[in-house]
Amino acid sequence: MASTSKLVLGSSSFPHPTPSSLSITTGSIATKALWHKNRKLQSLEHNWNHSYKFIHGGSKPRNSFVKATSEPSHTQTIWNSTKDIMHTLQKFSGSYYLITVIMSISSTSVLAVENLSDISPKFFIGLFKFIIPIMFMHWYTVGINQLVDIEIDKINKPYRPLASSKISFGGGLAIVAASLFMSFGLALMIGSKPLLWGLILIFILMTAYSVNLPFLRWKKSTILTLLSGVPTILTAYNLAPYLHMKTFVLKKPFIFTRSLAFTTVVMTFFYVVISLFKDIPDIEGDKKEGLQTLSIRLGPKRVFWLCISLLEMTYGIAIIMGLTSPFLWSKIFTVMAHAINAWILWFRANSVDLKSKEDFQSFYMFIFKLLYLENVLVLFVR
Incomplete structure (x- = not known):
């Protein structure tokens, strides 16, 4: 009996893989994984x-793909x-x-x-x-x-x-x-x-x-x-x-509400100011093109202060409409918010160097920030 047991254990139907067969199998799996990885990177x-050639008209990318074996270099290049x-x-x-x-x-x-x-x-x-x-x-x-x-x-x-x-x-x-x-x-x-x-x-x-x-x-x-x-x-x-x-x-x-009337008036002034102001830094190129913008006709300084006056007038109209509101909360909020904005605008305008194109551009972006804020304030006008 002892010999029989020994014989059964020694003749198992599931033989252990030899070192050579294990290395061949592992190598083939690694090769397939590397092949799939390279195909993915090529794709x-x-x-x-x-995409780059469509945007840039067929020109070669400045940061071309580097044929390296490490994946982070490819990923970083794609991301950049x-x-x-x-x-x-x-x-x-x-x-x-x-x-x-x-x-x-x-x-x-x-x-x-x-x-x-x-x-x-x-x-x-x-x-x-x-x-x-x-x-x-x-x-x-x-x-x-x-x-x-x-x-x-x-x-x-x-x-x-x-x-x-x-x-x-x-x-x-x-x-x-x-x-x-x-x-x-x-x-x-x-x-x-x-x-x-x-x-x-x-x-x-x-x-x-x-x-x-x-x-x-x-x-x-x-x-x-x-x-x-x-x-x-x-x-x-x-x-x-x-x-x-x-x-x-x-x-x-459709009902033409008080809030919509306020929005129409206030936004009209803002859009006029933006249309006039955007031409102030562009005088040099507009002159060469033969454009006759208001900034060319009157000069940047006059147009700048014209835009400031229009915006201050806008805030004045907003304050008047706020004072006539039948709702106390709307009256207080509308008047205070626009009075503060009017003061900030005047203070910011007086700090602009009218000889600096960069200052003009910075202030132009500031006007957009005021417009962003106004789109929120109009919701409280009743």
Whole structure:
């Protein structure tokens, strides 16, 4: 019996692998893993190069992929290059202005709400449906303006992607065409008339503002600039979203409320100031192009203080409307908030070096911050 047990244990049907067979198996698994890893890296490299060439017009990436065996080098290169592309697109789209667009639309949409029950998933879906097509139209307007103004921007704004050749002319044209197609395509699918008419107005007037064709290129004249820009922005970013939310989403009759009247007046002044102020740092390039902006006609100092006076007047109107409010909380908040803003504006304006282009640009961004804040303050006006 002892010998039998020994025989059974010695003749197991599951033999142990020899060292040579173990090394062969392990080696084949490692080889397959390395092969799949290289295929994945090659795929990432191909996709990134394709995106880079589309944006940069077929030029070679500055930070090309390094054929190294370590994965972190490839990952780091992809990450840095992706950040570079995103930063380029951010400059192309004008992110500070896009924030204004989104805030204006959101703020005015809230004004259409009559009671808390209106704040529902339906409201947010309706808001999302309005913002996305408008964002595509925004990319069209800033894109078509940069395509036409490449030579001017090389003087005034050399950091812009088209002026600095970070984006090729063909790449910019493709972005503009795709944005226009997506904007109108989404609007037609959604079926909101306020949204569609707002997009049509932006397309017509802002194209007339930028394109250098007979009877167009309205940016040559300050009056035509204001007529094309201010009504367009006010309608598309304030009145249209209110109508969209009120009639299309919430299915309620249109009512021109006190809050909407306040928003219309205050935002009109802000849009006029922004339209005038943006030309102050661009005098050199505009002169060479033959544009007759108000900054060229009157000089930067006069236009600067004209803009400050208009904004102070805006805050004065806001204070008067606040004093006439039938609600005490609205009266106190509106008057105090706008009085503080008026003082901050005056203090900040007097600290600007009118001979410094950098100071002008910094103050221009400060005006946008005031506009961001105003989009919040209008919600408390009753």
